[in-house]
Amino acid sequence: MKRLIPLVPTGLAIVLLAASPMNAVAAEEISSLRGPLALEGQKSPPPVFKLKLDLEKFDRNFKTQPPLIPHKVKKYKINLKANRCLKCHDKATYKEEESPMIGVSHYLDKDGKEGxxxxxxxxxxxxxxxxxxDAKPLVSNTFKGTK
Ligand code: HEC
Ligand code: HEC
Structure with missing residues (x-):
């Protein structure tokens, strides 16, 4: 209700609210992440967020979570011919590159044999x-990771 009022001339708002309080509640419930913009309205573009790079590693939220990447990846190509990630993280090269080794699970075939x-x-x-x-969540949540 609070959001509706500034949009509508005060007199009209009072009439609307008095006449049909249920409609006002419904409008509040369907308010979107775009905010109370008219259909044709253009929201200004969101800022370009900075990558979080100041950490050595991200804490994991649960045991089987794929760890988050603490470095830039934009220029690291992955296609049929090349995989830049492997050049640093593969078990054949990780020591030389001083990078964490890819989990052993990544080398197992369908029968569980390590290749x-x-x-x-x-x-x-x-x-x-x-x-x-470094962006705030769009909607709040109460998720907490396991230890
Ligand atoms: C299908 C999902 C999936 C793909 C694809 C995948 N990973 Fe993972 N990765 C995981 C999960 C889940 C874990 C954590 C558990 C584990 O080690 O298996 C992990 C763990 C890791 C770790 C940390 C290992 C450790 O021992 O802590 C590294 C480094 C890593 N992955 C790199 C890579 C690289 C590089 C590639 C591409 C060549 C890749 N992963 C592809 C799911 C994936
Ligand atoms: C130039 C070497 C290099 C390349 C290329 C590279 N990494 Fe890394 N990666 C590192 C290093 C070093 C770390 C350790 C943290 C740090 O110093 O930033 C790391 C950390 C990670 C971690 C975190 C592991 C953990 O246990 O938390 C993941 C996941 C990962 N990289 C995935 C990738 C993926 C996916 C790619 C390709 C898109 C990639 N890396 C390309 C060097 C590299």
Whole structure:
């Protein structure tokens, strides 16, 4: 209700509220993330958020969570011919590159046997691993990770 009032001339608002308080409640319930903009209205674009890069690692929220990426990834290509992530994180190269090794689970085939090369099920890293930006959640939530 609070949001509706500034949009409508005061006199009209009072009439509306007095006449049909239920409608006002309904309007409040369907207010969207766009806010109370008219259909044709354009919201100014959201700011470009900064990547969170100041950490060495992100805490994991549960045991089987794919860890979040604490570095830039924009220039690291992953396609049929090349996978830049592997050049630093593969078990053959990680020591030299001083990077954390990819989990052993990524090398297991369907029978649970560990291979020398990454299993193709885990080839497209960014299908599961993502960097984070410094943005507030759009809707609040009460999620808490396990320890
Ligand atoms: C130039 C080397 C390099 C490349 C390329 C690279 N990484 Fe990393 N990565 C690192 C290093 C070093 C760390 C350790 C944290 C740090 O210093 O930023 C890391 C950390 C991570 C972590 C966090 C691990 C954990 O246990 O928390 C993930 C996940 C990750 N990288 C995924 C990727 C993915 C996916 C790509 C490709 C899109 C990629 N990395 C490309 C060097 C690299
Ligand atoms: C299908 C989802 C999936 C894909 C694809 C995937 N990962 Fe992971 N990754 C995970 C999960 C889940 C974990 C945490 C549990 C584990 O180690 O298996 C993990 C763990 C890791 C870790 C931390 C290992 C540790 O021991 O702490 C690194 C580094 C990593 N992945 C890098 C990569 C890179 C690089 C690629 C691409 C070549 C990749 N992952 C592809 C799901 C995935």
């Amino acid at each position: 020398k090369k990454i299993n193709m099920k885990r080839y497209f890293c960014t299908q599961c691993h993502v960097p984070q930006v």
